[in-house]
Amino acid sequence: EVQLVESGGGLVQPGGSLRLSCAASGFTFSMYTMYWLRQAPGKGLEWVSGISPRAGNIDYAVSVKGRFTISRDNAKNSLYLQLSNLKTEDTAMYFCAKRCQVASLVTYCRDESCFDSRGQGTQVTVSS
Numbered sequence: 001e002v003q004l005v006e007s008g009g010g011l012v013q014p015g016g017s018l019r020l021s022c023a024a025s026g027f028t029f030s031m032y033t034m035y036w037l038r039q040a041p042g043k044g045l046e047w048v049s050g051i052s053p054r055a056g057n058i059d060y061a062v063s064v065k066g067r068f069t070i071s072r073d074n075a076k077n078s079l080y081l082q083l084s085n086l087k088t089e090d091t092a093m094y095f096c097a098k099r100c101q102v103a104s105l106v107t108y109c110r111d112e113s114c115f116d117s118r119g120q121g122t123q124v125t126v127s128s
Contacts, residue, residue, distance in 0.1 A: 002026040002117040004096050009122030016086050020122055022079040022096030030054075030074035033099040035109045036081045037118065038092035048094070049081065050107030059107035064090075086126045093121040 008020040020036070036048040049060045049070040058070055069082040079096050097115035099106065109115060 002098060004098065004117060004119035006094060006096055006119045006122040009094060009124045011125045011127065012086055013128050014086060014088060014126055016126070018083045018086070018124060020081040020083065020094055020096075020124070022081075022119060024077045024079065024096075024098070027098065028102075029072075029077040031102050033057075033104050033107060034072060034079045035097045035099065035107075035115060036068075036070060036079075037095045037097055037109070037115075038090075038124075039095070039121075040089075040092040043092075045095075045112065046092075047109040050099075050109060051079070052105045052107055053103065057105050057107045083124065086124075088126050090124060091126050093123050095119055095121045 003025045005023045031053055033052050035050045037045050038048050039045050051058050051070045067085045071080045095118045097118035100116045
């Protein structure tokens with residue numbers, strides 16, 4: 001059974017930083033592109049970033065590029081997202097998700113059809 005468990009969220013002031021983690025199990029983590037997605041209150045699911053199986057391809061949404069950094073440790077079956085220079089508009093539930101196709105290098109996720117599993121999420125609140 002695929003399991004994705006996010007952690008690391010919290011309350012932070014504008015300009016602050018957080019590091020999110022996603023622990024993966026139940027599948028061969030090193031063979032899948034992984035995503036970070038987020039959902040703000042009253043809004044739809046938004047793709048934030050994607051990383052290919054060996055981290056050769058990385059992509060970010062325009063809204064977070066230059067402020068967020070995605071990474072992975074295949075030996076630890078873990079995905080990370082470093083959030084820096086946070087803004088109030090970054091407030092959302094953050095999810096990690098596994099791409100449907102094995103060995104795909106596609107790091108952009110347009111909608112929910114690109115992933116087949118996601119975690120329960122970790123809340124990030126940016127407020128003064």
